[in-house]
Amino acid sequence: MDGNPVLAATGSSASAPADTQDTVAYRPGYERVAEEILRLIAELKLQPGDRMPTENQLASRLGTSRTVVREAVKILSAIGRIRAQKGRGLFVANDEGMLGSSLWGSFFLPTDLDHVYRLFEFRRVQEAAASRLAATRATPADLRAIEEAAETCREGHLTGQRELFDRGDDEFHLSVAKASQNPFLVDAVREARRLQRQSSTIGLHGTVGGHAEEAVAEHAAIYQAIKDGDAEAAAQAATLHLDQTLEDYRREIQRRVFG
Amino acid sequence: MDGNPVLAATGSSASAPADTQDTVAYRPGYERVAEEILRLIAELKLQPGDRMPTENQLASRLGTSRTVVREAVKILSAIGRIRAQKGRGLFVANDEGMLGSSLWGSFFLPTDLDHVYRLFEFRRVQEAAASRLAATRATPADLRAIEEAAETCREGHLTGQRELFDRGDDEFHLSVAKASQNPFLVDAVREARRLQRQSSTIGLHGTVGGHAEEAVAEHAAIYQAIKDGDAEAAAQAATLHLDQTLEDYRREIQRRVFG
DNA sequence: CGGCGATATATGTAGGACTCATTTCCCCCT
DNA sequence: AGGGGGAAATGAGTCCTACATATATCGCCG
Numbered sequence: 106m107d108g109n110p111v112l113a114a115t116g117s118s119a120s121a122p123a124d125t126q127d128t129v130a131y132r133p134g135y136e137r138v139a140e141e142i143l144r145l146i147a148e149l150k151l152q153p154g155d156r157m158p159t160e161n162q163l164a165s166r167l168g169t170s171r172t173v174v175r176e177a178v179k180i181l182s183a184i185g186r187i188r189a190q191k192g193r194g195l196f197v198a199n200d201e202g203m204l205g206s207s208l209w210g211s212f213f214l215p216t217d218l219d220h221v222y223r224l225f226e227f228r229r230v231q232e233a234a235a236s237r238l239a240a241t242r243a244t245p246a247d248l249r250a251i252e253e254a255a256e257t258c259r260e261g262h263l264t265g266q267r268e269l270f271d272r273g274d275d276e277f278h279l280s281v282a283k284a285s286q287n288p289f290l291v292d293a294v295r296e297a298r299r300l301q302r303q304s305s306t307i308g309l310h311g312t313v314g315g316h317a318e319e320a321v322a323e324h325a326a327i328y329q330a331i332k333d334g335d336a337e338a339a340a341q342a343a344t345l346h347l348d349q350t351l352e353d354y355r356r357e358i359q360r361r362v363f364g
Numbered sequence: 365m366d367g368n369p370v371l372a373a374t375g376s377s378a379s380a381p382a383d384t385q386d387t388v389a390y391r392p393g394y395e396r397v398a399e400e401i402l403r404l405i406a407e408l409k410l411q412p413g414d415r416m417p418t419e420n421q422l423a424s425r426l427g428t429s430r431t432v433v434r435e436a437v438k439i440l441s442a443i444g445r446i447r448a449q450k451g452r453g454l455f456v457a458n459d460e461g462m463l464g465s466s467l468w469g470s471f472f473l474p475t476d477l478d479h480v481y482r483l484f485e486f487r488r489v490q491e492a493a494a495s496r497l498a499a500t501r502a503t504p505a506d507l508r509a510i511e512e513a514a515e516t517c518r519e520g521h522l523t524g525q526r527e528l529f530d531r532g533d534d535e536f537h538l539s540v541a542k543a544s545q546n547p548f549l550v551d552a553v554r555e556a557r558r559l560q561r562q563s564s565t566i567g568l569h570g571t572v573g574g575h576a577e578e579a580v581a582e583h584a585a586i587y588q589a590i591k592d593g594d595a596e597a598a599a600q601a602a603t604l605h606l607d608q609t610l611e612d613y614r615r616e617i618q619r620r621v622f623g
Numbered sequence: 624c625g626g627c628g629a630t631a632t633a634t635g636t637a638g639g640a641c642t643c644a645t646t647t648c649c650c651c652c653t
Numbered sequence: 654a655g656g657g658g659g660a661a662a663t664g665a666g667t668c669c670t671a672c673a674t675a676t677a678t679c680g681c682c683g
Contacts, residue, residue: 131450131644133666135438159633170668172431175634179394179435183442185559191390191634192675220547227548230493238485289486289559293552300548390675392635418664429637434665450665451644 134169139177141167143186146197153199157187160195218358222351224301229347231293232278236327236343239284240336247284248332254280255324262317270317277324281343284331316353323349393428398436400426402445405456412458416446419454443558477617481610483560488606490552491537495586495602498543499595506543507591513539514583521576529576536583540602543590575612582608 142163151157160178164171178195181187188196239247258273260266275298282294323346330339401422410416419437423430437454440446447455498506517532519525534557541553582605589598 131666133448133450135666161633172668173666176435176438176666178634179438180442183439189392189634190676191392192632192677194633194676223546224548226497226546227552230489230549234489234493287482287485289482289556290489293486297548390635394635420664431636431638435635437665448665449645451646451663453645453664 135173135176135180138167138169138173139180142174142177142181146187151197153197155197157195157197221301221354224297225347225351225354228294228297228301229344231290231297232281232343232347233340235282235285235287235290235294236331237336237340238287238290239281240331240334240339242286243284243331247280248328250280251277251284251328251331255321255328258324259321262321274320274324281327281331316350319349320346394432394435394439397426397428397432398439401433401436401440405446410456412456414456416454416456443555480560480613483556484606484610484613487553487556487560488603490549490556491540491602491606492599494541494544494546494549494553495590496544496595496599497546497549498540499590499593499598501545502543502590506539507587509539510536510543510587510590514580514587517583518580521580533579533583540586540590575609578608578612579605 145163145166146157157163158166160171160174164174167174178187178189182189182198186198188198190196243251254273254276256273258270258277261269261271261273278294278298279291282291285291323342327339327342327346330342401416404422404425405416416422417425419430419433422437423433426433437446437448441448441457445457447457449455502510513532513535515532517529517536520527520529520532537553537557538550541550544550582601586598586601586605589601
C-alpha cells in the first residue's frame, strides 16, 4: 500500500487525472526517520511516559539533521505516539490523550454564530454521553472530585469571583468526563471547551453572568444523578445544562447587539 | 491524564498532586499555525485535491517562519488533512486518502483490549449522534453520497475486493457524519476511525471477513433510516452496527489467540 | 535548613543556503 | 509546422546556525 503520497483515483469532479501509475513515489526522509524512531523505541523497550533521546541525539544517531528529526517528531506526536515538552524533552506517549492532536475545529470561524451553535451541539453530545457513563462507572474518588469542583464553582458564584467560578466549572465538566472512564470522551470534552473558550466573542464559557445561579443548581443535579447511579437522569441533566447555557449565551449576544 | 499539549492539573496517580493550576499551558506556535491553516482552507473554500498556497506563502501570510509552517504541515499531513509532494506543492487531501497514512499502524502500540473497547464506545457515541442528526438534516446530495458509498462498499464485498470494501466503509461513515451538518462530529468520527486503523493489531477496521455480509446490510439499514427521516431508528441502527463490528472484532481476536 | 538566583539542558523559532523532483516553456532540429 | 529536448522556474526536502524560552539542577547565601 504505498504511503501517503499518491494514490486514490479521486474520480469525483476532476476532469482527467488519468492516474498514470507513478508507482515509484519519492519517499521523504522524515517519513523514514519517523519509522526508525518508532523502531528505536521498541528496541530500547521504552515504556509509556519514559524519556526519549533528545532531538540532537536522535539526529546524530540516525545520521540526519535535527530539522528532519523535528519533522518526524511532529508526525509521531500528531498521531499520538510521543509527546514533546518545551524545556523538558521528548516522551513516549501514554495512550491516554491520543485524540488530542488538539486541532479539530477545522472550519471554525470565530464570528460565525451558526458554528457556535454547532459547537454547543457537539458539547451536548459529549457531555451527555460522559454523564450517562459516569453514572454507572464513577468511583468514589471521581465522585469526590466532581463534588469538590461543584463546590468551588458555587463558591466562586457566591463570592462573585468570576475567575474562581470558571475554574470550578472547567474542573466540574472535566471531572465528570473522567468519571466516564473513557479517555477519548475526556479529550473530546476538553477540546470542545478549549475551542469554545478560544472562539467566544463573549467572554469564556457561555456562562456569563445571569446564568451562574442556575448553573450551580444544574451542576448539583448532574452530580446527584451520577451519585445515584441514574444514567438517564444524568444524561438528561447534562443536556439540560448545556441547553440552558446556550440559551444564556444567546441572551448575552442579543444584549450586546442591541443594548 | 494530561492532554496532548500538556496542560491541566492532572493529579491522578502522580506523587505530588499539589495542582497549582498551571493555568496557561504553553502552546507551541506550530500547533496554532496548523489550526490556522485548516481555517484558511475553509476560508478559501478549497476542495479536496485542490492546490494550497506554498509553504513560503503560508509563512508570510500567517506571519511566521517557513520552519514553523513546515512543522504544522507535517502534523496536518500525518492526520490526513493535506498532502505534500516534492517538487509540486501542497494539496488538500481527499478524505479517502486517509488509508495511506496508516503505515504507522504496523508498529503496534500497547493496544490493550480495554483501550480498543473504549474506542469503540467512543465511536458508538459519535456515530449514533451523527446518524440521529443526519436523519433530520441530510440534504439530497448527502443522501446520494451515503448511498453511493454504501454501494461501493457492497460491491467491494461481493467481488471480494477488500481494499474497495474498506474505502467504501470509510466513505460511508464519513458521509453520514457530514450529513449531520456538524463539522465537529465529522472530525470526531474521522479521528476515531484514524485511531482505530492505527491501533488495530488486526487488519484495519474491525470488519475483517465474517462481518462483511452483515455490515453491508447494516449500512443499508442506517441509510434507510436516515432517508426516512427517522432519527431514533438511525441512531439505533448506527449503535447496532458498531456493536456488531465490535463483536466481530472480538471473535477475530479469539480466533487469533487460540486457533 | 530553606529559598533564590545562576547555569545547564531541552524544545521552539527564525532565516539562509542549497538539493532535487516536477513542470513550463522556449528554442532548435527534423 | 510540429515535435523533441533541454534550460529555467517553481516548490518541497535537507542542512546549518543562531537565538528564544521553558524547565531542571545545583550551589550560594542568609
